[in-house]
Structures are given as C-alpha cells and as structure tokens.
Amino acid sequence: MATNTTPASSSPLSSTSRIIQLAATISSSVAKLQEILDAAGSPSPSFDQDAPVAPLPREALAFQDAVLDATAELHDLLLEPIELIFSHGAHNNMACLQAIGRFNIAALVPLAAAATTSFEDIAAKTGLSLSMTRRLVRHAMTMRIFCEPQPGFVGHTQASRWLAVPHNSTWITTAGDEMWPATLKMIESAHTYPDSQEASQSGFSLANNTTQSIYDVMAMDPPRAQRFATAMHAYAGSPGFDAAHVLDHHDWASLGPAKVVDVGGSQGHIARALASRFPELDITVQDFAPVIQGAEDALPPDLRPRVRFMAHNFFAPQPLRADVYYCRWIFHNWTDKYAVLILRGLASAMTPGSRLLIQEICMPEPGEIAHWRDKMYRAMDLNMAAVFNSHERTVSQWETLLAEADPRFQLRDVVSPPGSVLSLFDVRWNATEEMVEGRPKSGGSYLV
Numbered sequence: 001m002a003t004n005t006t007p008a009s010s011s012p013l014s015s016t017s018r019i020i021q022l023a024a025t026i027s028s029s030v031a032k033l034q035e036i037l038d039a040a041g042s043p044s045p046s047f048d049q050d051a052p053v054a055p056l057p058r059e060a061l062a063f064q065d066a067v068l069d070a071t072a073e074l075h076d077l078l079l080e081p082i083e084l085i086f087s088h089g090a091h092n093n094m095a096c097l098q099a100i101g102r103f104n105i106a107a108l109v110p111l112a113a114a115a116t117t118s119f120e121d122i123a124a125k126t127g128l129s130l131s132m133t134r135r136l137v138r139h140a141m142t143m144r145i146f147c148e149p150q151p152g153f154v155g156h157t158q159a160s161r162w163l164a165v166p167h168n169s170t171w172i173t174t175a176g177d178e179m180w181p182a183t184l185k186m187i188e189s190a191h192t193y194p195d196s197q198e199a200s201q202s203g204f205s206l207a208n209n210t211t212q213s214i215y216d217v218m219a220m221d222p223p224r225a226q227r228f229a230t231a232m233h234a235y236a237g238s239p240g241f242d243a244a245h246v247l248d249h250h251d252w253a254s255l256g257p258a259k260v261v262d263v264g265g266s267q268g269h270i271a272r273a274l275a276s277r278f279p280e281l282d283i284t285v286q287d288f289a290p291v292i293q294g295a296e297d298a299l300p301p302d303l304r305p306r307v308r309f310m311a312h313n314f315f316a317p318q319p320l321r322a323d324v325y326y327c328r329w330i331f332h333n334w335t336d337k338y339a340v341l342i343l344r345g346l347a348s349a350m351t352p353g354s355r356l357l358i359q360e361i362c363m364p365e366p367g368e369i370a371h372w373r374d375k376m377y378r379a380m381d382l383n384m385a386a387v388f389n390s391h392e393r394t395v396s397q398w399e400t401l402l403a404e405a406d407p408r409f410q411l412r413d414v415v416s417p418p419g420s421v422l423s424l425f426d427v428r429w430n431a432t433e434e435m436v437e438g439r440p441k442s443g444g445s446y447l448v
C-alpha cells in the first residue's frame, strides 16, 4: 500500500523515480480494486448520473487508500508550487458551491437520463446573469458537478444528481451560507481570542456579528436551526457514519441484559438500530426536550418496551444507573473546558463494571493514516474550530481530558472500524482509586 509521501527521487533520469513508483502503485492497486468489485458484482465507479451511490466493499478500502494517495501525490508532483497552492485553495470552489446551494441549481436540471437544460434557462430561474451562470456552472464541472454533453446544455453527473435531493441541497446551502462565512472569520477569532474555550468567540459568532454562540443564535431562529440540523443529518447519513460501525465493532452481545444510556442521542436512530440487533438491551436516549419530541411515538411497536426517551442536559449529573453510557459525536462540539464538565456529569453515575463508550473522530498523528483521510479529518477539525471553537481529539488528548475530568476514567481500547469516520473509545471506571474528601488521592482536579 502506498501511503508514502516522501519527495520524488532526486535523480531525474532514474527509472524508479517517484512518479514511476506512483504509477506502478496506481496500476497494481486499481487492478486489485477492480477484481474486488467484479467479485462483489459491483459496477466500476462512474461519474454518470445513474451510477449507484454505494460504499466500496470493505476489502477494497486499503486499495482505495493506495490509489487516492498515489494519484493525488502524482497530480501534485506535476505542478509548479504556485499551481499546487492555487489548486488546493478552495475559495473558488466554495463560491460555486454557495451558488449551487443558494439557488438550488441542481434541482433546475432535469433528472431523466440524458436530459439537459440550457444555461439560459438556469440563468432565468436563478436571476444570475447568463455570463455568471455559465462561469459558475462550468467551474462546478471541473469538480465533476454537472456536465455539458452538448455545448450550452447542462446535464447531471452522479454528484449533481446527489445534490438535487432536498436534504443534500440543504447540506450544501449550509456549507455555503453558514460554514464558509464562519471559516472566513476563523483566523480573526483565533487571533483575537487565542486559546478561547468559548463558542461565543468563534468565527461563527464574528461572522454573525454577535457575542452569542451558535447555540444561542440557533435557539432564537428555529427555521435556521432546522436547516442546520437537516444539513447535519444529510452529512451523517453517509456510509462513514453508518450505525453498523458501532453495532459490528463493540461486543454488545456479551453484555447480556444491559442498560444503555445514549447521551445526546437525538431522535434515537442509533438506539433503534442497537435495540433491533440486540434484543437484551434496554436503552434510554437523552437529549434536549425539543429534540426528542415525537421520537417515542415514531418507534416501531416492538421496540417501545426497550427504547425510551428522556429530556436531560448532559452538563447536569447523570440521573440514570446504566451498564453503558454511550456518547456518539457529542464531545467534538465542545472545547475541553466543557467536555470535562460533560464527563464529570457522567462520572457521578459510573460504578465498577460500568463503561463509557465514546464514538468520535480519532485525530491521527501525522503520517498515521492515508493522506486523503488525514486531509478529511483535518478539514473536519477546522470546521469545529470555525463554528464551535472546539476541536477533534487524538488518543493522547482523550487520555488527558479523561484524566482531568476524573482519574478513575481509564481508556482501555480504541477501535477504528474500516470505513468508519468515527472511532470507538472504550472507557472503564477504576473504582479502586482512593477518594479523599471527594477528590482522588492521586491528584487531578476532580470537583463534585
């Protein structure tokens, strides 16, 4: 597998120059990838609008890493520095995506096979000039979004068709109109408030000309909050966030008849999947009251006895005794100051034998994973900075955070399922830590 990112060979005449090595890696890995697709009866990837949107088979993922890293490196190696830097600058891409989202351009192109619409038609419906419409849509085509099968007429690719689905279009609108403005102000906020632990001092807050956090801003504008939530659901609906990753990669069956609390579990989509697969689990989903509204009524009748919902603010002490406290994708929204408070709320309920299962991005150390995945995680980390002032965490950052919250938390294992964006941090409770006047004897800053 070629995850090597060492520079090109110093000898320009060498027959084993870096570009030749990369080409060989691409050739052999693509051949293996195609073999796996053939064996699975899966079609070869295509930009065609009718191409199915499906994840690669699990056994193809290492070859996917090899090909994507080698092709990207080869591409970058053949550019001058200024071309390389320009090609990685994303501002023009974002301008296009903002236009596609704001004017819902993907929905203006007919979905029928080989159907097209003219630039004039798109311009008339968006209110953009014909010239700007043509420039934006043709730039989008360089990202494989839309195609121009005959001059002047726009058709769908797989990606533009995906954007025509309403909640995906909400996702791109949110990227253009919420995330991008926040990102533009991120450096200003980082410079004005170095190491701030407050979401109210984020790029999002500066971009919205407010001293309130995104939570406060959204609370005052329910339709905007709904759009943001829809966008996050569209994103979290991608294969990297599939419920199967936590179902398949934690030994739920061995727990027997266990009580699980899904902290910040939203409308309970993971709880439902867990309860369906593991009939001995009894699950309570906790979240804000408006978030869980109607969730219980939407449960299939067979799950109602074992899945329930409870309004709970996770900064308050955990009121339920359970075998597993499951926290999926909640900590990354919070700076360390607040993540420690969430953990302390849980510490008050932990007992010997109970466990805390955290599902979050595990930020890699440099060079640890495929370059393209590394880039994706680092982009997500900066998204957290722009909007919440928070960050994604490495294993050692988790260890530090857990120890700061309470030294009795012990990180036992970290599992990164293949194809999953999120890793599983299995945390246990070391009850033998001696407490003196409400504080662990070994030190730490535990506060009751």
Ligand SMILES: C[S@@+](CC[C@H](N)C(=O)[O-])C[C@H]1O[C@@H](n2cnc3c(N)ncnc32)[C@H](O)[C@@H]1O
Binding pocket: 236, 263, 264, 265, 266, 267, 286, 287, 288, 291, 312, 313, 314, 315, 327, 328, 329, 330, 333
């Ligand atoms: C990024 S979402 C993750 C939702 C779900 N766990 C998942 O993986 O899809 C974060 C969740 O935390 C909830 N949340 C935020 N602050 C909270 C708080 N103080 N108490 C309880 N839930 C909270 C939000 O309402 C939201 O459902």
